Amino acid sequence: MATPTPRPKFLDGGPKKMLIGGEWVPAASGKTFATIDPATEQKLADVCEGDKDDVDRAVVAARRAFESGPWSKMSASERGQIVWRIGDLIEKNKDELALLDTLDNGKPIFETTYVDTVLAADIFRYYGGFATKIHGETIPVAGSFLNYTLREPVGVCGQIIPWNFPLLMASWKLAPALGAGNCVVLKPAEQTPLSALRLAELCLEAGVPPGVVNVIPGFGPTAGAAVARHRGIDKVAFTGSTEVGKIVMREAAENCKKVSLELGGKSPNIILQDADIDAALKGVMMGMFFNQGEVCCAGSRLFVHKSIKDEFVGKLAEHAKKLKVGNPLDPETRMGAQVSEEQYDRILGFIKAGKEQGAKALCGGDSARATAGGGKGYFIQPTVFDGVNDGMKIAREEIFGPVIAALPFDDLDEIVARANDTPYGLAAGVWTKDIDKAHYLARKVKAGTIWVNCYNQFDAASPFGGFKESGFGREMGIHALELYTQVKSVWVRVRPQGK
Ligand code: NAI
Numbered sequence: 001m002a003t004p005t006p007r008p009k010f011l012d013g014g015p016k017k018m019l020i021g022g023e024w025v026p027a028a029s030g031k032t033f034a035t036i037d038p039a040t041e042q043k044l045a046d047v048c049e050g051d052k053d054d055v056d057r058a059v060v061a062a063r064r065a066f067e068s069g070p071w072s073k074m075s076a077s078e079r080g081q082i083v084w085r086i087g088d089l090i091e092k093n094k095d096e097l098a099l100l101d102t103l104d105n106g107k108p109i110f111e112t113t114y115v116d117t118v119l120a121a122d123i124f125r126y127y128g129g130f131a132t133k134i135h136g137e138t139i140p141v142a143g144s145f146l147n148y149t150l151r152e153p154v155g156v157c158g159q160i161i162p163w164n165f166p167l168l169m170a171s172w173k174l175a176p177a178l179g180a181g182n183c184v185v186l187k188p189a190e191q192t193p194l195s196a197l198r199l200a201e202l203c204l205e206a207g208v209p210p211g212v213v214n215v216i217p218g219f220g221p222t223a224g225a226a227v228a229r230h231r232g233i234d235k236v237a238f239t240g241s242t243e244v245g246k247i248v249m250r251e252a253a254e255n256c257k258k259v260s261l262e263l264g265g266k267s268p269n270i271i272l273q274d275a276d277i278d279a280a281l282k283g284v285m286m287g288m289f290f291n292q293g294e295v296c297c298a299g300s301r302l303f304v305h306k307s308i309k310d311e312f313v314g315k316l317a318e319h320a321k322k323l324k325v326g327n328p329l330d331p332e333t334r335m336g337a338q339v340s341e342e343q344y345d346r347i348l349g350f351i352k353a354g355k356e357q358g359a360k361a362l363c364g365g366d367s368a369r370a371t372a373g374g375g376k377g378y379f380i381q382p383t384v385f386d387g388v389n390d391g392m393k394i395a396r397e398e399i400f401g402p403v404i405a406a407l408p409f410d411d412l413d414e415i416v417a418r419a420n421d422t423p424y425g426l427a428a429g430v431w432t433k434d435i436d437k438a439h440y441l442a443r444k445v446k447a448g449t450i451w452v453n454c455y456n457q458f459d460a461a462s463p464f465g466g467f468k469e470s471g472f473g474r475e476m477g478i479h480a481l482e483l484y485t486q487v488k489s490v491w492v493r494v495r496p497q498g499k
């Protein structure tokens with residue numbers, strides 16, 4: 001059944017421009033690039049291609065807005081209401097935003113409608129509400145002084161985001177930065193620039209003053225590197241690969257920018273002997289195949305107690321075979337296309353390496369272009385590998401695709417050591433009915449998030465971020481305010497008592 005491809009009006013009217021100082025403008029170079037629909041391999045739109053000159057212009061606009069624009073003079077309450085309104089506008093334009101992300105990224109419309117857009121609206125409301133609750137403290141220092149702190153915005157923030165959750169990553173970045181009173185230069189991923197540009201329109205509609213939000217689409221080594229390096233940017237927030245995260249950190253050293261990084265993962269999902277098997281199967285499926293496996297916290301190392309491993313992995317393969325892979329616009333689809341040809345090739349390369357190293361694909365293990373895409377599109381079959389050992393490439397490296405590696409284990413201390421034997425530390429899952437073991441593992445596993453008898457739970461109020469080479473800094477919750485504010489200590493001499 002062919003679902004006709006709807007075309008959002010947003011895509012009409014020539015190349016999509018970039019937002020600088022409240023104006024929609026072409027790139028200084030005049031260059032554009034194409035963004036494609038990975039499910040059909042067709043071009044969706046041309047987009048103006050930002051580079052250093054455009055980042056320079058955006059930083060000037062952001063600096064002016066931060067130092068002397070209406071944003072800098074606004075009360076926290078007014079600012080909070082604007083940020084809240086962005087959330088309302090996301091909700092109002094939810095179908096269009098969901099469609100844009102599904103077309104640009106290849107992820108199911110089911111997910112963009114019920115997950116991405118919902119969480120995106122929510123985080124703007126969360127930090128809209130926070131604007132009036134950011135304040136300093138009074139500190140009882142020795143001597144005859146009044147000492148208090150001011151919690152001030154950092155200034156101009158550069159934000160570089162990936163393609164796996166285009167609207168949601170833009171929202172995780174913009175909402176806390178704006179709630180705290182900063183100005184932003186946002187660089188969306190070259191694979192998926194569309195929803196960030198539409199979101200920027202909604203920011204203006206919500207009343208965000210010119211220059212407060214600037215969006216520069218473009219490529220990593222040009223536009224992205226210009227953001228990371230720029231001396232006029234006070235803070236850089238990056239989500240993407242660990243490899244590029246390290247580059248961003250080095251570039252940021254130029255002017256001692258504050259840095260926060262949300263990077264890759266190879267998260268363990270641990271099934272103990274006494275787990276509720278049906279619940280764990282559902283959790284493992286969602287933890288791995290949600291968003292085509294293009295999730296930084298994907299539970300891609302599946303540790304199952306050896307007494308139940310064969311049974312569990314067999315059932316998992318049955319579930320995976322039944323997953324509906326296909327046209328992302330079909331509301332029944334649960335796995336769409338991988339974002340790009342590059343990712344598609346990369347994932348198939350990992351699958352090949354798995355087979356060559358002796359792992360056995362219980363299901364999948366190949367492209368799904370013929371079956372799911374009618375000969376087009378970057379579709380891959382959900383793949384469950386058994387017969388894996390900890391040293392194999394598929395057990396060590398982030399695949400960022402629908403490929404899970406099953407590994408048996410014996411006892412609790414062994415599993416702690418093996419779960420932690422990775423440079424990453426983003427998340428982990430634990431499935432057990434034993435409260436003692438659950439909390440023991442929650443303490444022992446080195447990761448920024450531990451899910452017990454659940455997986456992929458997110459809330460604007462709960463912090464998210466990595467240990468080790470999965471990055472540092474916490475997004476969401478009260479914790480993200482640490483990234484977007486800085487503390488000033490003010491000392492005032494007070495006349496001593498009795499003088
Ligand atoms: P990437 O890390 O290259 O891209 C992420 C963002 O960084 C994009 O906006 C890109 O334009 C920008 N970027 C790239 N090079 C840059 C540079 N030199 N300076 C500043 N910005 C730069 O990720 P890519 O190549 O798209 O994907 C490769 C692998 O990275 C994936 O297979 C996956 O393993 C991992 N990845 C992890 C993500 C996460 O959420 N942790 C998200 C995306 C990718």
Ligand code: MG
Nearest residue numbers: 035036104191
């Ligand atoms: Mg695209």
